Amino acid sequence: MAGEEHIIDLKHVSKSFGGKVVLDDINLYIRKGEFVTLLGPSGCGKTTTLRLIAGFLAPDEGEILLDGRDISGIPPYKRPFNTVFQRYALFPHLDVFENIAFGLKLQKVPADEIEQRVRKVLKMVSMTDYEERDVDSLSGGQQQRVAIARALVNQPKILLLDEPLAALDLKLRKDMQIELKEMHRELGITFIYVTHDQEEALTLSDTIVVMDEGRIQQIGTPAEVYNEPVNAFVADFIGESNILNGTMIRDRRVSFIGHEFDCVDEGFGENKPVDVVVRPEDIYFTQKEEKTQFTATVKSCTFKGVHYEMYVDSDTGYELMIQNYDAYPVDSVVRLYIDPDDIQVMHKERTCNTFEGVMKDETHVEMLGGTFECLPQPDLRAGDKVAVEVDFDKVDLLDHQEEGELAGEVHFLLYKGDHYHLTILTEDGDHLWVDTDDIWDKGDQVGVNFAPQDLKISKRHEA
Template sequence: MEQAILNLQHLTKSFDGKKILDDLSIDIGRNEFVTLLGPSGCGKTTTLRIIGGFATPDEGKVIFEGKDITNLSPDKRHINTVFQKYSLFSHMSVGENIAFGLKLKKKSKSYIQDKIRYALKLVDLEGFEDRHPMSLSGGQQQRIAIARAIVNEPEVLLLDEPLGALDLKLRQDMQQELIKIKNELGITFIFVTHDQEEALTMSDRIIVMNQGLIQQVGTPVDIYNEPQNAFVADFIGESNIIDGVMPKDCLVEILGCPFPCVDTGFAPNENVDVVIRPEDMEFLEKGKGMMDGVVTSILFKGVHYEMKVQANGYEWLAHSTIAYHPGTEIGLYVKPENIQIMHKPVSAAQEVIKKNE
């Protein structure tokens, strides 16, 4: 992480007696793309609102470039926000929307025109200044909202689920667009989403949250490959999460079968959570794996097949580029380095999310 531009120190916030943020502390680096990721109600949007000045914490401080801005109004911060609902003024042209903040700051007409042209070029909408927002597509409106934010030259840009209303293809295009804009501007982006793929695709660092607490902070690769608890493993991508026992270092017993692993530092016979990603399940001939199973279902996912395999009383999720049809008897194998061992949850916030919630 580069030098921190923003320090959130011990933030606590409650609404109607319910604690939304619980002693939350984060350091965010200059020029970073940081994503706050978690389920609805985890506190990520509240955190963003506190950073932007739209909410005040019950306890804690927001430090920006070494100065306490906790009680500073939004217009006094070098921070701008792009919301999911773009909040464009329908009675104004695109150019007037982009110029709105600059006019409030009483900038000259020539300065404003230069900024409008620059911002529209940056978001690939040159020549749109006289159009009206309601005549534009959702993706174009999104880019106008970003243009309106960046002309004010913020040092931090906050994005509150800005892609949530877009269809899949447009959403993917905008993900690449945002990365390009961030790199060209060289400013800090703080992005809120509950979409795991979006977070993995765009972020320098991901902050996984649940019930007002930070569960893990790390790069997308770290978060995906080395989840710190069952909640993170379950929330980031698909996983087989199974109860296990560690008889000794580098050996875990799963469903009565011994599996070599690479993890150490657990107490003898400690109960643990075991995470195995579907893509790490390998299919062998029956009798040649760590356990035998029967394929119960198969779905074609484009780049791979998704299969369910019943083995030792557990229904495993497995991915393969080779189709194994229901009824096929196979052996299952997992390389030691692909087995993640974690301590059992110590709080409700670390529990696996129920899939039907």
């Protein structure tokens, strides 16, 4: 399996398209023989990263090293990598054999060796006897196999796979996952795999690189990423989770949903606001009173095949998702506990919105591409640079973009047990975060306003 030697290093790699930053200072190394998955929602930069490695794009900044040497100047046809494309890109004017032999013919490999290698690789992908077939006559799964064979026959140092299974149906996808994993074991070469499917990433990878908005959020083994997500985005993206606001009371003691729990995390400080993640399978039912940490009322119970999925309202009014092999009837009151090991405490990235602005006059501040009224600021003059803080729950969201001073859309949302935490992306590309009880959907167009008394303004000192 994976050794310690790096085959690929990405150092401070950035890339923009038409002024929009797609990759922002990516640092990543890939070990020889590793199965690495770049995982993230669409637009997170994972495919761009793959295309940079393949050589179809050049980084704006930073360097890409292969075995320690910079390959920025090397065109894709000279890089010892091969790619399995998302829609396969099999040449329609060539049959299966000619497609697979394409790379070997370019290298002027002798005809009998080409024949031999193509047969071998066809056997590997279980497509023997398909040599003469027209690629258009193959099913999606068969085309996929030919695409993999076409890449592998060139014996690349690294196989790059760009969402190769996205177009296949579920059953076929699961079968191909197992086959890919076996191929990786047999060949011992490095696989770099791009997907938005977290389950696929967990199944296949030695290492998962979770990306969002052009940045790497977390790098780790599947177990690390699942059990110890570093932030709310990773926790939400990978698997089901309850993500809640909490307070770290002291080392190994955290409070959330109105109760205190023992945990295993240390070093957050005392009385610090944190995010807490509890996986739905980690909330246990008990009959014993002394084990009970809190009680809850079952609100719904759905059979999901292996387990039941229940939504419960805690005695303190928070909604939690629980998965269990046993079903508990709706409206019954249940006793629950959580093991200290299963509580994942994460630093809060921010506790309120902070914007940079400039005073227009005593009662107006300019920021985020708009002008907002604020309470009179006798200590500040027009033109003063200021920092403006707005609490998450003090942002007004309006149904119509034109009603707000700012226009934006709901970019990401988390349910935190008793309220929603939204990320709003404004038209100018700024982010702001909102706590609300109202229900919004991802992609909703919203107007944004602030009440004058909710802007907390302080003078910004140039560093």
